[in-house]
Amino acid sequence: MIIKKVDLLMTAGNKSQYPETDYPEVAFAGRSNVGKSSLINVLINRKRFARTSAKPGKTQTINFYSINDSQMLVDLPGYGYAKVSKKEREKWGKMIEEYLNDRDQLKDVILLVDIRHVPSQxxxxxxxxxxxxxxxxxxxxxxxxxxxxxxxxxxxxxIRKALGIDDVRKIIPFSASDKLNRDAVWTKIKELSEK
Ligand code: GTP
Ligand code: MG
Incomplete structure (x- = not known):
């Protein structure tokens, strides 16, 4: 994938703030600190375009990244961050639910897990x-x-066993540090976007 143009179109807290685009969207979900924003940076060939942090809970809104005015990558706020109140957890749930249910352009959601750990509850x-x-x-x-x-x-x-995945090819190992499988992830995004 040749990246000619990247724009952070919106950081949305609710539906009314979603950008009015019709590009296919692929979103990334996963616990705080798993590397969602880092994955996006590798995909778009930028070091710090999507803001990352060693402290969990960095991305708290739904962030829409437009690529070449034709594809959207969506960074979802992470979960499982210990220092979060019940109220904030509820807000997170409502935000994600609204996005998963109401966004017609959303083609697929890819879950990120840390390869080192058995997936959490x-x-x-x-x-x-x-x-x-x-x-x-x-x-x-x-x-x-x-x-x-x-x-x-x-x-x-x-990971396959914990998540009950039928086909092991559904799990793509990745590293933001050495860009392992960057192209494989892009290929998958493109394939999912054409559905
Ligand atoms: P939230 O925004 O809090 O939900 O987190 P996030 O999932 O966006 O994680 P982020 O991309 O901010 O990365 C969290 C930390 O993990 C940062 O310190 C990153 O540098 C580090 N990190 C992310 N991906 C990798 C990776 O593939 N390898 C290594 N070694 N570190 C990584
Ligand atoms: Mg993030």
Whole structure:
């Protein structure tokens, strides 16, 4: 994918703020700090366009990134961040629900999990939610640079089992640090966008 133009079109807290575009959208979900914003930066070949942080809870709105005026990548706020009040959790749920249910342009939602860890209960809930919405259920396993190559298959197998995934090819190992599988993720985004 050749990136000619990238725009952060909107940081939306609710439906009324979604951009009025008809580009196909693919969104990224996952717990806080898993690497959603970092993945977007690698995909768009920018170091810090989507704001990232070592502290979880950086992205708190639905961020719409327009690519070449033809494709949208959507950064969703993360979940599972411990220091969050009940009220904030409810706000998160409402924001995500509204987006998953009401956005016609949304072609698919890809779940990000950390390759090092067995998916949490929240990851399982999020994955089931994505599937219940009728999406394919692709998973990007982030931070692959943090474990040795030899261990990756075992970790992928554990993720597959925890999420109840039928086809192991639905899990793509990824690293923002060494750009592992950047092209494979783009290929998947394009394929999902043409549905
Ligand atoms: P929220 O916005 O809080 O939901 O988090 P996020 O999912 O957007 O995570 P973000 O991209 O901000 O990354 C969190 C931290 O993990 C940052 O310090 C990143 O540098 C680091 N990180 C992300 N991806 C990778 C990766 O593939 N490898 C390594 N080593 N670090 C990564
Ligand atoms: Mg983020």
């Amino acid at each position: 929240n990851d399982v809930l999020m994955y089931n939610w994505i599937r219940e919405c009728g999406f394919e259920g692709y998973v990007v396993a982030t931070k692959a640079d943090k474990i040795s190559k030899g261990k990756r298959q075992k970790h992928i197998a554990d």
